[in-house]
Amino acid sequence: MEKIRLIIADDHELFRNGLKELLKNHNDVEVVNCASDGVELLEFIKTDNNIDIILLDITMPNMDGFEVLKRLKHLNNAIKPIVISMHDAGNYIAKCAKKGAYGYLLKNTDQEELLKAVRMVSKGKKYFNQKISEKMINFMSEHTxxxxxxxxxxxxxxxxxxxxxxxxxxxxxxxxxxxxxxxxxxxxxxxxxxxxxxxxxxxxxxxxxx
Amino acid sequence: MEKIRLIIADDHELFRNGLKELLKNHNDVEVVNCASDGVELLEFIKTDNNIDIILLDITMPNMDGFEVLKRLKHLNNAIKPIVISMHDAGNYIAKCAKKGAYGYLLKNTDQEELLKAVRMVSKGKKYFNQKISEKMINFMSEHTxxxxxxxxxxxxxxxxxxxxxxxxxxxxxxxxxxxxxxxxxxxxxxxxxxxxxxxxxxxxxxxxxx
DNA sequence: ATGTGTATCCGTATTATTACGGATACAAAA
DNA sequence: TTTTGTATCCGTAATAATACGGATACACAT
Incomplete structure (x- = not known):
């Protein structure tokens, strides 16, 4: 069976490594690399064109997650980004959805949901849970x-x-x-x-x- | 207990009446009136300022549901519209969400879900089920x-x-x-x-x- | 090697937009 | 009743945008 090849991009080392450890326990995923900002991430992507998923933080130095999403489409739109953010603000979610994120998870998501999202997205399906969708819909209409x-x-x-x-x-x-x-x-x-x-x-x- | 006062707006008489009959069986809702197009609907709303919910079709003669949503905000934004459409196209859904719909149901929705939506919306909460949300999210990003x-x-x-x-x-x-x-x-x-x-x-x- | 597309530059002429100024009539609100 | 806001109209002048036209250099793909 092919493993799901993914990259973690987050500026907090602890979070990156924690996530990596956590994913190690699942043998259908392989954490190929980690990046601490958007620039580093995109650099790596240029060298490896066999990435399935990026777990992407929004708030990062040098280049934030939104910009990464935008550039990713030009660079390699086979890669499916899942945003993992600490913010559940509707505008963040809507922006990510628009910019082509395949999923949006909060940083306090449990392991089970993370895995579920990764597996769904790896099959090309989007993962935005009900609560996240709600937040987005509320945002979309409130700005009126x-x-x-x-x-x-x-x-x-x-x-x-x-x-x-x-x-x-x-x-x-x-x-x-x-x-x-x-x-x-x-x-x-x-x-x-x-x-x-x-x-x-x-x-x-x-x-x-x- | 206060009943949920709602109006049905749809150009198909059979559908309107069917819906009305169906809702009669539930004593927490009261179908105050029906309208066969947007103009008629808005006319009535001007005379009765105690409406909670509109079950709103999109495809109607004279004035369609989108236009109704838009005008409703000016006219009386205490009224919460729930769109009931036969189309599950993402653009319809996204447009309605943006224009302030409180819910989006397909015409083949079952009674249970309709009631659930009506009750939730009457409390000011939005109702877009998972499938509908998905359609919308897909639409939002695909147009890239x-x-x-x-x-x-x-x-x-x-x-x-x-x-x-x-x-x-x-x-x-x-x-x-x-x-x-x-x-x-x-x-x-x-x-x-x-x-x-x-x-x-x-x-x-x-x-x-x- | 040739073609294709992109980025860059230039000129002229027409039309549209923007920034000022000021004015009246009418309805709705205070 | 007076004020306030909206819709309507007008003029002048500066600036910006649009529609044509044509040209070179360079990279990338065929």
Whole structure:
């Protein structure tokens, strides 16, 4: 039987080694290497292209786990990262899910769950337990705070801007002059405290206005 | 004991009525009303401000469920919508979660789960079962396909654009001429098949490039 | 060795956006 | 009733973005 080849990336030596010892007791997994930061991790990955899983911490010096996830996709997307974090904040979880993590575990997870996750992920399946999923879903919807910031009209204009319509086109669509739309746009920029359309759209998506 | 007051919104009469009958058997819930489309639903909500839950279909004439979710937040965000859809597509689920749905059920859900969801949601807790959560997580990450579409440089430029930097600022930052950045920008627009920055950023966020 | 793609640069012209300024009408809230 | 906020309109000027066009150098794959 092929062993599951994995790497541990975490800046806390004790945690790394503890995890390694723990996994030694299971003969279907092999801890190929450890890394104490993202840079080190990626360096190693470049030399060994037979890695199945990375147990990845988010908070690391030099290059954090988010950046690792991002680069991993370009570098070798056969490797399946499982994030092991001490934070159960919804934004962390959602971000990891979006960036392609195959699993998300808390550092206080028990051995059994860790193994379960590793084995599931090694088969290409994702592992996000119910509690983690909940946290994420809550986060996804809660960031909808600033709904009252923009007037109905402004929201309408914003939506059309985000669809790529020019000021002129929006004006025509809403039967007002382009000057009016420009004013709306300017007001929206001011209200969201951004300096141009690019930043505006990013922020609007982020806070769920679009 | 206060009953859970709920409304059913679905364009299929049979489904609406079936659901209603089914819920009649449970004396902790009261089906206050039914609506066959989003407009009708919102109209009713304006007249009755003591609704706990809406069982909401996505596919409806006049105004679909997504739009209902969006407007509901402005109108009365004490009402907790549970989406009941026949589609288990990840994008539907993620969209609903983002737009503030408190639950997502498939139309082939059994009675037990429906009741469980209604009761949980009535207490303010979200209900997305494991399978639904999985679908959503998979969707969230899978849309990262087009990673090879853009070159490393282009991705870098895109990231800076999204942060609100102007062409000139980006050029200064990357030690190249602004003309170069403009070319990159133009190429990015072409590659992603969008016509301007606003649309670009929206798309980039959507497909996870940023 | 030849082609393909990327990164880099340049020019010109048109159009759009942004930053200022100020103004009216109307509805809703205080 | 007065104030506040929203939607609407207008002007000018500076800056930025977009649409064309073309060019070189270099790396990597065929």
């Amino acid at each position: 705070v600033s709904n009252d910031m923009l007037s109905k009209k402004e929201l309408e204009v914003l939506e059309l801007i985000s669809k790529g319509l020019t000021t002129k086109e929006i004006a025509a669509k809403l039967y007002v002059s382009s000057r009016t739309i420009e004013t709306h746009r300017a007001n929206i920029l001011k209200k969201l405290n951004v300096k141009n359309t690019a930043e505006l759209i990013k922020k609007a998506v982020k806070i769920n206005l679009i | 396909v087009s990673n090879d579409m853009l070159s490393k440089k282009e991705l870098e430029v895109l990231e800076l654009i999204s942060k609100g930097l102007t062409t000139k600022e980006i050029a200064a930052k990357l030690y190249v001429s602004s003309r170069t950045i403009e070319t990159h920008r133009a190429n990015i627009l072409k590659k992603l098949n969008v016509k301007n920055t606003a649309e670009l950023i929206k798309k980039a966020v959507k497909i996870n490039l940023i």
